Amino acid sequence: MSTLSSEIELLAAGNRLSILAKHIVDGFLIGMHKGTRRGIGTEFSQYRSYQPGDDIRQIDWKMYSRSDRYYIKESDVETSVTLRFFLDASASMLYEENAYSRFKYASLVTAALGTFAHRQGDAFALHIVNDKNQELLRESRNKHQLNRFYQMIESAECKGKWPVTEDWITDNVSSLKREFWVVCSDMLDSIDTWKSFVKLAETIGNEVHFFQILGANELSLPSREIMTVKDPESNQERNIRTSAVREQYQKNLAAYLDELKSSVISRRTHLDLISMETPVTEALRSILQRRQTS
Incomplete structure (x- = not known):
């Protein structure tokens, strides 16, 4: 089974995202029972x-x-919904741990999910998201879609913040077709932003699966005495004494995560908090389990 260390080592060694995503999905499919091979869509x-x-x-x-x-x-045929991926490309995704960025990890998760969807014959679309520029790959299941998908992810640049309005979604998404939305983000924006996103999805009639991606150090604070922290969106830096702030930091983070979950999780919306050290295959397994019970 693929581990995160091997995945990131291959990526850091210069392997293309497409090669690594296919490698992860191949290993995942080998471990699946044939009878459970159900497309995400x-x-x-x-x-x-x-x-x-x-x-x-x-x-x-x-x-x-x-x-x-x-x-x-009650239904004679299987139906398929379009998968729509939203990859956060705001500046906070440039956060790094263990020599790789949150965006690189999120890109790998998104690429693996898209590869799996393509293998299963699902139509899928991609949004690269920040408030400076939104890039869109329209939904398709044709043979060229996956290569376009990889190219868009690899050429993305992180800047700005997550958009505060959803006009860029309503302008490009049909309310007449059911879809399954997958979001890869740190979700460190205002909770109202995510409440609005979920409300829009539910109004249209779509399901949402959030992957909230945080670093291990963000979740606990490291044990070293002095730590330099940087806000990637403002580039401001400050030194903190971790022993003095760790307890309050963990309380504040837990309160935020609890409020976020209670604000967005519903019968049609799911949220997975995953560390940047989590093997990407776990994201694949999680979303398939969600689809089997939805």
């Missing part, structure tokens, strides 16, 4: 028990042969 037919008065022509006899019970298939 696939929604399966639903069954219910046969009730007196139902048309017997609707009974699924294959299900009966396997279970010795009568079931009615």
Whole structure:
């Protein structure tokens, strides 16, 4: 199984994002049982028990042969929803730990998810997001889509902040098609920003899966006595004595994370907090489990 250390070492050694993403997905698929290989954007037919008065022509006899019970298939075909990826390219994504940036890690997560979606035949789109410039790769499942997807991620530049309004989404997303949105971000913006994002998604009728990506040092503060911290969006630096602020820092962070979760999580919205040390395969596994239970 792929580990984060091997993933980042390969990326840091100059391997292209496309090569590494395919390597991760290949390893992940080998470990999956064939019967569980469900696309992220696939929604399966639903069954219910046969009730007196139902048309017997609707009974699924294959299900009966396997279970010795009568079931009615409520939908005859599998349906597919478009996957729409939102990759945060604000300046705070330039934060680094262990010689790689949050954006590099988030790019790898996004690239692996897109690769998996392409392998499963799902249509997908990509937004590179900051308030200075929003880049868009429109949804498609054609054979060239994945290479365009990789190229857009690799050419992205981090600057500015996450946009405070959602005009850039409403201008480019149809309200007539159901979609599954995947967001890779540190989510260190105003909670109201994310509440508005979720409200828009739910109004349109879409599901959202957030990957909130934070560094191990951000989650706990390192043990060294003096630490220099830098705000990547303002470039301001200051030295802090970690022993003096760690307890209050952890309380404040826990309060923020609790408020964020309570503000955005719902029946159709899920949030995974992942460390920059988490193997990317865990993100793949998490989102597939979410889709199987949604």
